[in-house]
Amino acid sequence: xxxxKLQAKIPEGPLSEKWTRxxxxxxxxxPANKRKLDIIVVxxxxxxxxxxxxxxxxxxNVKVFCISDSPRRAHSIxxxxxxxxxxxxxxxxxxxxxxxxxxxxxxxxxxREANVYRLTEVSNMIIDKCVAQGVPFAxxxxxWLDNRSFGGAQVSxxxxxxxQTGQQLLLGAYASMNAQIAAGTVKSYNRRExxxxxxxxxxxxxxxxxxxxxxxxxxxxxxxxxxxxxxxxNAYFLSTNAMNCNASAIIQCYRKxxxxxxxxxxxxxxxxxxxxGEQQSKLTLMSESLRNDGRxxxxxxxxxxxxLRKKQIxxxxxxxxxxDYYLERRYPAFGNLVPRDVASRAAKERCDAGFGVNETGLxxxxxxxxxxxxxxxxxxxxxxxxxxxxxxxxxxxxxxEEPMMIFPAIHYxxxxxxxxxxxxxxxxxxxxxxxxxxxxHGGNRLGASALMQGLAxxxxxxxxxxxxxxxxxxxTPKTDxxxxxxxxxxxxxxxxxxxxxxxxxxxPVDILHKKLYHILWEYVGMARNEExxxxxxxxIEDLKKEFWSxxxxxxxxxxxxxxxxxALRFVDYLETxxxxxxxALNRRESCGGHFREESQTPEGETLRxxxxxxxxxxxxxxxxxxxxxxxxxxxxxxxxxxxxxxxxD
Amino acid sequence: MKFTLKVWRQKNAxxxxxxxxxxxxxxxxxxxxxxxxxxxxxxxxxxxxxxxAFDHDCREGICGICSLYINGRPHGPDDEITTCQLHCRKxxxxxxITVEPWRSAAFPVVKDLVVDxxxxxxxxxxxxxxxxxxxxxxxxxxQIPKADAEEAMDASACIGCGACVAACKNxxxxxxxxARVSALAKLPQGRPEAARRxxxxxxxxxxxxxxxxxxxxACEAECPKGVSIAHIARLNxxxxxxxxxx
Numbered sequence: 001x002x003x004x005k006l007q008a009k010i011p012e013g014p015l016s017e018k019w020t021r022x023x024x025x026x027x028x029x030x031p032a033n034k035r036k037l038d039i040i041v042v043x044x045x046x047x048x049x050x051x052x053x054x055x056x057x058x059x060x061n062v063k064v065f066c067i068s069d070s071p072r073r074a075h076s077i078x079x080x081x082x083x084x085x086x087x088x089x090x091x092x093x094x095x096x097x098x099x100x101x102x103x104x105x106x107x108x109x110x111x112r113e114a115n116v117y118r119l120t121e122v123s124n125m126i127i128d129k130c131v132a133q134g135v136p137f138a139x140x141x142x143x144w145l146d147n148r149s150f151g152g153a154q155v156s157x158x159x160x161x162x163x164q165t166g167q168q169l170l171l172g173a174y175a176s177m178n179a180q181i182a183a184g185t186v187k188s189y190n191r192r193e194x195x196x197x198x199x200x201x202x203x204x205x206x207x208x209x210x211x212x213x214x215x216x217x218x219x220x221x222x223x224x225x226x227x228x229x230x231x232x233x234n235a236y237f238l239s240t241n242a243m244n245c246n247a248s249a250i251i252q253c254y255r256k257x258x259x260x261x262x263x264x265x266x267x268x269x270x271x272x273x274x275x276x277g278e279q280q281s282k283l284t285l286m287s288e289s290l291r292n293d294g295r296x297x298x299x300x301x302x303x304x305x306x307x308l309r310k311k312q313i314x315x316x317x318x319x320x321x322x323x324d325y326y327l328e329r330r331y332p333a334f335g336n337l338v339p340r341d342v343a344s345r346a347a348k349e350r351c352d353a354g355f356g357v358n359e360t361g362l363x364x365x366x367x368x369x370x371x372x373x374x375x376x377x378x379x380x381x382x383x384x385x386x387x388x389x390x391x392x393x394x395x396x397x398x399x400x401e402e403p404m405m406i407f408p409a410i411h412y413x414x415x416x417x418x419x420x421x422x423x424x425x426x427x428x429x430x431x432x433x434x435x436x437x438x439x440x441h442g443g444n445r446l447g448a449s450a451l452m453q454g455l456a457x458x459x460x461x462x463x464x465x466x467x468x469x470x471x472x473x474x475x476t477p478k479t480d481x482x483x484x485x486x487x488x489x490x491x492x493x494x495x496x497x498x499x500x501x502x503x504x505x506x507x508p509v510d511i512l513h514k515k516l517y518h519i520l521w522e523y524v525g526m527a528r529n530e531e532x533x534x535x536x537x538x539x540i541e542d543l544k545k546e547f548w549s550x551x552x553x554x555x556x557x558x559x560x561x562x563x564x565x566x567a568l569r570f571v572d573y574l575e576t577x578x579x580x581x582x583x584a585l586n587r588r589e590s591c592g593g594h595f596r597e598e599s600q601t602p603e604g605e606t607l608r609x610x611x612x613x614x615x616x617x618x619x620x621x622x623x624x625x626x627x628x629x630x631x632x633x634x635x636x637x638x639x640x641x642x643x644x645x646x647x648x649d
Numbered sequence: 650m651k652f653t654l655k656v657w658r659q660k661n662a663x664x665x666x667x668x669x670x671x672x673x674x675x676x677x678x679x680x681x682x683x684x685x686x687x688x689x690x691x692x693x694x695x696x697x698x699x700x701x702a703f704d705h706d707c708r709e710g711i712c713g714i715c716s717l718y719i720n721g722r723p724h725g726p727d728d729e730i731t732t733c734q735l736h737c738r739k740x741x742x743x744x745x746i747t748v749e750p751w752r753s754a755a756f757p758v759v760k761d762l763v764v765d766x767x768x769x770x771x772x773x774x775x776x777x778x779x780x781x782x783x784x785x786x787x788x789x790x791x792q793i794p795k796a797d798a799e800e801a802m803d804a805s806a807c808i809g810c811g812a813c814v815a816a817c818k819n820x821x822x823x824x825x826x827x828a829r830v831s832a833l834a835k836l837p838q839g840r841p842e843a844a845r846r847x848x849x850x851x852x853x854x855x856x857x858x859x860x861x862x863x864x865x866x867a868c869e870a871e872c873p874k875g876v877s878i879a880h881i882a883r884l885n886x887x888x889x890x891x892x893x894x895x
Contacts, residue, residue, distance in 0.1 A: 054783075057782075057783065068706060068712075068714060069704065069714060069765065069766055069767065070714075070766065070767070070769065070770050070809065071770075072712075072713070072770075072809055073706055073707075073712045073713065073714045074712075075706070075707065075712070077707065077711050077712050077713075077808075078707045078709060078711050078712065087788070087789075089789060125784065125785075127788045128784075128785040128786060128787055128788045129781065129784075129785045130788075131785065131788040131838070132779065132781045132785035132786070132838055133778075133779055133781055133838075134779045134801070134832065134833050134836050134838050134839050136798050136799075136801040136802040136805050136832065136836070137788075137798070138798070139792075139793055139794075139795045139798045140795065141795050142792060142795075143792030143793050143794050143795060143798075144789055144792055145788055145789055161802060161805075162802060164711065164806065167711055167806075167808075168802075168805060171805065174773075175773065175777060175778035175779070176778060176781060178770070178773050178774045178777060178778050179774075179778045179780055181774050182774045182775065182776075188770070190767065190770075213759055242706040242707040242708065242712060243705055243706050243707075243708060244706045276677070276679040276680075277677055277679065277680075279676070279677055279680040279684050279685075279687075279688060280680075280684065281681070281683065281684045281687055281708065282708045282709075284708075284709045285709075389729070390709065390710060390734070393710075393727075393730050393734045393736070394681075394734065394736070396679075396736070396738065506695070508690075508691045508694045508695065510687065510691055511691065552694055552695070554694050554697070554698075554699055554700060555699060559660075559661070559760070560661070560702055560759055560760040560763065562700070562702055563694065563700060
């Protein structure tokens, strides 16, 4: 197999000069030519909206697509805690290098150095931009911007807007996009779901979408296509992702030749509201920012656990000496602010040992009693009020009086479409940005870095790098959507829909999706092993057969049909699930969120195998019933010395 | 728990709608209202009937897409929440629950409980932004008094769900428009365009068929994010100021 496609195109020179050098040599497109070039952006979260707005400001013709009734619904809106930047406003010795180093270390040395350095370099400009847009970041009493701390960092570099940072940043990006819509450079298509990418002579030239209101299959052409459709966490059915988040766009690109990188890197967030029962449809995150002031514990005594489960006592009645603040005990240097993968596994370890609370035994406490004593209830309310309110509405327990109950849940996917330094996929003219790509977080993403990456890609990286490709396309006329390639793609999409509607089996999609959840959570979840992964692959195959013989999708294509939407997405989740299990099976080491039970230290920490797995695993699609082929992009660390992650001292 | 549900069914924007009655049993009090609808839908599918279309996404009260009018109240019988945060424990076992879409001329029904709120996007496109250039000055260049930033944040908490319009007897979008105008007007960055913004957004709101505000405060009472009608007073000030300057 040729490895030539996996050229990461990392610029020469010292790490801190790579981006500067790249920018000074990359071609730019003149304003007169930008007007002639069309760009499709799929997705309107932080990455998509910021890219669409910026490309529009630059003068390109942008078409932006979203599956909701409005671009503002994109799931970035749900991000709570904050956004990192290396401003060092606190004078606590933060720097671009320190943010870079923390990100590489937090990712367990599986991210690309050059991408991460660039990300941290542009982080400061993002904050400047957002303030200019009117994002109401939290401020101190003198009116300066405030910060808080997040996991995996020993400085305060996280900017925030109460517990609604994602909402405020997205409203900023969406407003900038609206300004461009008003100016006529961006055209917005709502309630449209991408169902295929169209290639002409090997280049991405457009997309096929389904109009979700009418069912009409539509064609759109462009000079380049940008995918900003987020991650694939919803393959698990229960996750903190919104119900409409899906993996379909990136899987369609994968089927058309865009290789998929590191699918096994999935982030399981430690602080989510526990599952209440079989009728649950999704899980709710409680922001990592809560770990600034909340302390995580379980009882030390099993008899207390028993009494709690039987509701004979309340958590607040357990005396201090009978509580096990296990994160503070195991990781004194970082305490409750260890990275997410570490905190999640530690919770699992205590629950597996029988100390989990809640009726299910699958929960730990996040306690604010000390914070309320130290800061007063008003300060706690000001910092976390909306999160406390959300918790009380869902669980019906007042977290100002009793500790919250939390448990890990699927939250974010570090893996995604493989991209080079320019964020271009293995298909020329096809780009992937934000959570949809794989490039910046390695094996584990630090808190408050998803917002940073989405906006970095959209505001400050893609608008520069896309010029390298489009500067060669200035003579290319507008894409003709009557080209046979569009007809072929449209026919395939219509056939697929017809096939699904014709099955008329006995199981609604939700029922099948819940089956996939049990397979993935059990065998491709927080701890994985060879036997389980092989078993999962077989079960996924069987489930696929079950779908194609027994799914029941009511209605027709030519109408608003939410069950059909779910069915089409589920087909792609099956592909995602297979990729995750295959990749997890191949990676016989533990790193970040990927924990192979066969590879751990005596203390139960992740044990990497740098000699054999210091690479990005990129998977190439080979056809419906064949296994994909693995390609390896070696990770070369020029700047950072490889170490074992240590959050103890 | 068991419930009797009276649900508005409407094939598409042009079709005539009607209420259909459904019964559901075996629901846990900890199940959310939308999860109950999921279960009902799966029952309907198995019976060969058409499931009920409803908009939903984040299911944690922030995306603003869910939009049901439940027992005569937008987002149902609880304060400061969206429908997706409503849980069955808020009802009594055996309750009859009526579920309707938002009713407003500016929000046409797409299907069943799904409405088209594109008018909100159009109002924001008319001026609900601060124009920026590519590179901005340092974020800490100017101090912004904490109280101003907090007030801007209060207004900016609006999730664009449309409950204010659905609650208003006139179908007015004043609270939605005011929240955005006020959020930006409170910040120094928003001042240069404040007059143009207020005029353009109000003009667009009128053009799109939203009703007039008669200050009943129904919008504030039903707003899931507690956005205050004090912002409407600010919008009126900004609007008058802009008109005087003309």
